Amino acid sequence: MDGLVTLFSDPAVWAALLTLVIMEIVLGIDNLIFISILSNKLPPEQRQKARRTGIALALIMRLGLLTTIAWLVGLTAPVIDLGLQGMPGPHGEPTFETQFSWRDLILIAGGLFLVWKATKEIHHNVDPRPAESVFGGGETKSGVAGKAALSFGSAIVQILLLDLVFSIDSILTAVGMTDHLPIMVIAVISAVVVMLVAADPLAEFINQNPTVVMLALGFLLMIGVVLIADGFGVHVPKGYIYVAMAFSAGVEALNIWARKRRERAEAETAP
Template sequence: MWEALIAIIALSAMEIVLGIDNIVFIAIVSARLPEEQRPNARRLGLLAALVMRIILLCTISWVMSLKTDIFEWTWIVGNTELLTEHPEMNGITWKDIILFVGGLFLIWKSVSEIHEKLDDHEHSEEDAKKVKATFNGVILQIMALDIIFSLDSVITAVGMVKEKVNVFGFALSGIWLMVAAVLISVGVMITFANTISDFVERHPTLKMLALSFLILIGVMLVAEGAGAHFDKGYVYFAMAFALGVELLNMRVRSLRLTPIEKKIADRKRQEAQEGA
């Protein structure tokens, strides 16, 4: 029983930590929708992502087969010095392809958002209609990116959990523990998605930092897809450090506000809370 409980806690914590980049992406993508549609888009996107994760877990044998080589560079370029020194870069798997394409999409999406912010152009009524029509597109983007973000966590979870776990005297499949952990983690993300998204939307500099994070994550996915493996802890530490510095900058800027600017900021904060 205790073994199962510890496994669920560890898996849930891992899913939540690995889901932070997912929440940031949801915050950025949902911001393009009309304000009244954003909470629904976040909830539906995460619920759809939950279904996709459970499907991945239930088809775990197929997911694990994604790590099998389907192509080798030596078939084309021969046994080069680079491939001899780094044999892990030789084989190409479906997982590598999915991570590579997903990383490119994330980089393109983030750079496009930054470019639009720098242009600072006004949307016409026709543009506004186009934005409002992208609700289903936002849901699909959230689902697609969640599958890419979930691949590593699902494969890692399989390595962390035994095939059979004893719960109250019953031998249950480890998949049920993983499903329970996914339910808990997505529940936490749904709870805090609106709060985090609204906070990012209220602070333009923080939104730009979040987009930079997504570019960094995209580059990391492309690198992993190309066979370059490195410790993600360094990346997450750099992101946490940059976020801490930006929060300090935001605090300094708030202390320098004039009384009128503080009233305007408080009013905007109150309106955002009422809208949420």
């Protein structure tokens, strides 16, 4: 206890904690979007349970990984060497890695899964069959309840797979920012609490705005490509990704606002 008091009496520790909490929340956005889209494919009575189960699994997985930091850091050691040389960059350095660690392989597998899942969902949303929902859920365009597009167990398995990828990325980021385990634990719990609070409003917003579904799927597609690139040693600064996402979300917010104002004006002028 005295050690914790001494630790948190240092202003630098508080600065590191705040920075890490913000970073963990930002990294959790990817996971939350995926959980929201998957849960919206379930029957309405199962959606909240699926979101809370997915977020609880993310918390358990991240806290579990924190107890095995030494093993987790060891995942960055190369386990496969193709013995090839990447194409030289402008300064003679290779543009991609030919040595792969377990972390690289997990990121590549997770990225491929995200690309596959996002592409499949985009196809599902643009499919012109009238019996399917534009929301990717269990309702038809007329609002009549239809057959659920996904079982609860299948949704949880898919969420669990992506939780693993995002959890490893999140914890390795935390390890790189601080050496203090209590700070990591507080940051992870804070980020998951924010995810829990934001999950239902975000999923409901996505469900009520079909165009946002396509935008969110585009985000997941981009994140999947970034994960694959990261696995091959091509590191895209996360700031660029999140600025692009924020810009796209801002444009979509303007579109939604303009559409609602137009609908309101049409309703006021209607006889």
